[in-house]
Amino acid sequence: MNGRTSHNSLFKMIGDSLLERVEGFQVNRPTYRDFCAEDVYHPLTDIIKAIDLLGYKLTHRIEDKLDRAMEWSVRILAQC
DSSP: OOSEEEHHHHHHHHHHHHHHHSTTOOOOOOOOOOOOTTSOOSSEEEOHHHHHHHOOOOOOOHHHHHHHHHHHHHHHHHTO
8 A cells, every 4th residue: 555546546436436326427538637826736646745744554545445435425415
C-alpha cells in the first residue's frame, strides 16, 4: 500500500462501481481541461505528506472500501 491512486484510476473505480449498482447508468469519458490556479498539479491522489509529516499509517486500500461507500451513497441518493 503506497497511498497513491491516479485520478483516472479513481474515476474508473467509481464508474465501475456505479455501473454495478445503478440501472441505466452510463460512464462518460473524463473531461480534461487546462489547469487553473486552484488545481492540484500532481496527477495522483497522494497521502505521502500525511505519512511523512504526521506519521499517518495507511490501514485501508481505496479498492477495499470503495464498494462500501458506493453502497451507502446509492442508498442515500435513492431516498432523495
